[in-house]
Amino acid sequence: MAENFDAVLIGAGHNGLACALHLAAKGWRVGVFERAQDAGGAVKSGAYTLPGFRHDWAAMNLSLFAGSQFFKDYSEELTRHGLAFVPVDQPFASAFPDGRWLGIGMDAAANRARIAAESEVDAQTWDALTAGFADRAQDVFALLGAPMKMRALASFLWGVWRRRGTGGALDLTQFLAQSPRAWLEQTFESPRLRALLGAWGMHLDYAPDIAGGALFPYLEGMAGQAFGMALGAGGADTVTRALVAAIEARGGVVQCGAEVTAIRHAGGRAQGITLADGRQIDAGRAVIGSLAPSGLLRLTGGTGDAGFDRRMGDFVHAPGTMMIHLAMDGLPDWAAGDALQRFAYVHLAPSLDQMARTYQQARAGLLPDEPILVCGQPTVFDPSRAPEGQHVLWLQVRMVPGTIRGDAAGQIAATDWAAAAEPMAERALDILDRYAPGVRARILGRRIVTPAELEADNPNLVGGDQVCGSHHLAQHFLFRPAPGHADGSTPIRNLHLTGAAVWPGAGTGAGSGYLLARKLT
Numbered sequence: 001m002a003e004n005f006d007a008v009l010i011g012a013g014h015n016g017l018a019c020a021l022h023l024a025a026k027g028w029r030v031g032v033f034e035r036a037q038d039a040g041g042a043v044k045s046g047a048y049t050l051p052g053f054r055h056d057w058a059a060m061n062l063s064l065f066a067g068s069q070f071f072k073d074y075s076e077e078l079t080r081h082g083l084a085f086v087p088v089d090q091p092f093a094s095a096f097p098d099g100r101w102l103g104i105g106m107d108a109a110a111n112r113a114r115i116a117a118e119s120e121v122d123a124q125t126w127d128a129l130t131a132g133f134a135d136r137a138q139d140v141f142a143l144l145g146a147p148m149k150m151r152a153l154a155s156f157l158w159g160v161w162r163r164r165g166t167g168g169a170l171d172l173t174q175f176l177a178q179s180p181r182a183w184l185e186q187t188f189e190s191p192r193l194r195a196l197l198g199a200w201g202m203h204l205d206y207a208p209d210i211a212g213g214a215l216f217p218y219l220e221g222m223a224g225q226a227f228g229m230a231l232g233a234g235g236a237d238t239v240t241r242a243l244v245a246a247i248e249a250r251g252g253v254v255q256c257g258a259e260v261t262a263i264r265h266a267g268g269r270a271q272g273i274t275l276a277d278g279r280q281i282d283a284g285r286a287v288i289g290s291l292a293p294s295g296l297l298r299l300t301g302g303t304g305d306a307g308f309d310r311r312m313g314d315f316v317h318a319p320g321t322m323m324i325h326l327a328m329d330g331l332p333d334w335a336a337g338d339a340l341q342r343f344a345y346v347h348l349a350p351s352l353d354q355m356a357r358t359y360q361q362a363r364a365g366l367l368p369d370e371p372i373l374v375c376g377q378p379t380v381f382d383p384s385r386a387p388e389g390q391h392v393l394w395l396q397v398r399m400v401p402g403t404i405r406g407d408a409a410g411q412i413a414a415t416d417w418a419a420a421a422e423p424m425a426e427r428a429l430d431i432l433d434r435y436a437p438g439v440r441a442r443i444l445g446r447r448i449v450t451p452a453e454l455e456a457d458n459p460n461l462v463g464g465d466q467v468c469g470s471h472h473l474a475q476h477f478l479f480r481p482a483p484g485h486a487d488g489s490t491p492i493r494n495l496h497l498t499g500a501a502v503w504p505g506a507g508t509g510a511g512s513g514y515l516l517a518r519k520l521t
Contacts, residue, residue: 271283
């Protein structure tokens with residue numbers, strides 16, 4: 001006998017869970033089914049190296065969730081179920097090969113002084129950007145939080161035109177279309193400041209020369225100074241655990257280890273799902289898949305709309321990421337100085353040219369000769385994640401290919417990740433050691449997570465793509481994941497798509513899940 005719910009959700013990532021919680025709050029009976037043994041998708045934590053050391057599997061920065069409309073609306077409930085953040089006042093820095101560094105914290109005067117040491121002209125530009133951030137942010141956050149439908153977009157543009165006039169509206173449009181390099185080189189003269197900010201584009205598949213990526217270096221720089229960063233107390237999974245508890249408290253069901261093998265539909269309408277154990281789950285009002293487009297095709301066997309199915313099959317994924325989790329007896333001894341030990345992120349991304357080269361190598365299927373490293377130091381702000389006096393490092397290796405065709409350095413012969421993992425990790429640690437000599441001697445335990453393992457754990461991370469699809473302009477805004485479907489709709493009635501593949505895309509802001517839930521209610 002089939003189980004019955006108003007809404008059946010496939011996948012327990014944070015977007016799906018946020019969607020489920022809002023539906024449950026509106027009186028829907030919801031069931032969430034997750035193939036992995038733990039909920040959370042990319043937002044989960046565990047003792048991946050040694051007992052007592054808690055590492056974030058993929059996502060570490062929870063600033064988008066903490067600042068989201070979803071959290072504003074459900075903060076009291078989630079806090080009651082254990083959600084807690086750790087504030088970070090020194091969010092990010094970059095170290096450079098010449099032993100210098102540059103960083104952004106919440107002390108605006110200190111930021112200005114560091115930038116002025118590079119260029120007084122740039123410091124004056126930073127002053128102007130800081131002064132104008134609140135006004136510019138009004139437009140940016142309104143866009144990122146808007147439903148991506150023609151009427152909503154037209155309303156947004158009309159509002160910008162009324163506030164800014166034609167010139168201001170065109171300036172914003174041009175800015176949104178610019179590449180990181182174009183905006184950074186137009187705005188700043190210091191190569192180090194350009195690299196410091198440009199590294200943020202690499203988090204979201206925006207290499208320096210990709211159109212549409214200027215927003216993210218700007219936004220992360222300004223928001224980092226204005227708001228800092230938010231980490232999860234004890235691990236990023238504080239979000240996941242609170243969401244699951246809140247759903248269950250409202251009578252919803254969250255089952256892990258429950259793999260969905262098919263989405264049942266007939267007559268152009270979704271009826272429910274079939275699980276690997278043979279159970280059939282009926283959905284009276286909605287089937288919602290937190291899925292990559294390829295997963296939607298696989299589970300439906302095709303939607304019956306050839307154009308839509310073709311677009312789902314052609315959906316482009318970003319290059320992969322390799323994670324290296326390190327248990328440490330102390331923080332890295334940064335050659336640039338102990339001040340770097342006070343930042344949550346230290347980027348090892350020395351120049352825009354290096355970032356562009358790394359990205360092109362990964363896109364070509366090559367293991368980059370010098371990948372970009374993001375070194376997370378969460379225990380600086382949350383010592384509960386490690387035994388007293390010890391630390392965890394969250395080392396993200398960007399970018400790497402999901403499918404290896406060769407090695408840009410000509411040193412690694414392996415073309416499968418099982419064999420390439422160790423030598424590629426050693427290459428990354430060699431880079432870290434150049435910036436923090438002797439760092440290997442501080443390592444107590446390590447866990448390498450390859451793109452292949454990321455995808456095996458979560459099929460939405462195709463090829464280790466942690467953002468579930470490129471955010472280039474042809475696959476963003478109205479086009480994410482396909483024209484006419486940025487609201488999560490599909491050609492099958494009552495079947496909806498959510499997650500990072502749907503507007504507004506990747507990150508921990510729960511945007512697509514909450515937008516869909518509000519549309520359904």
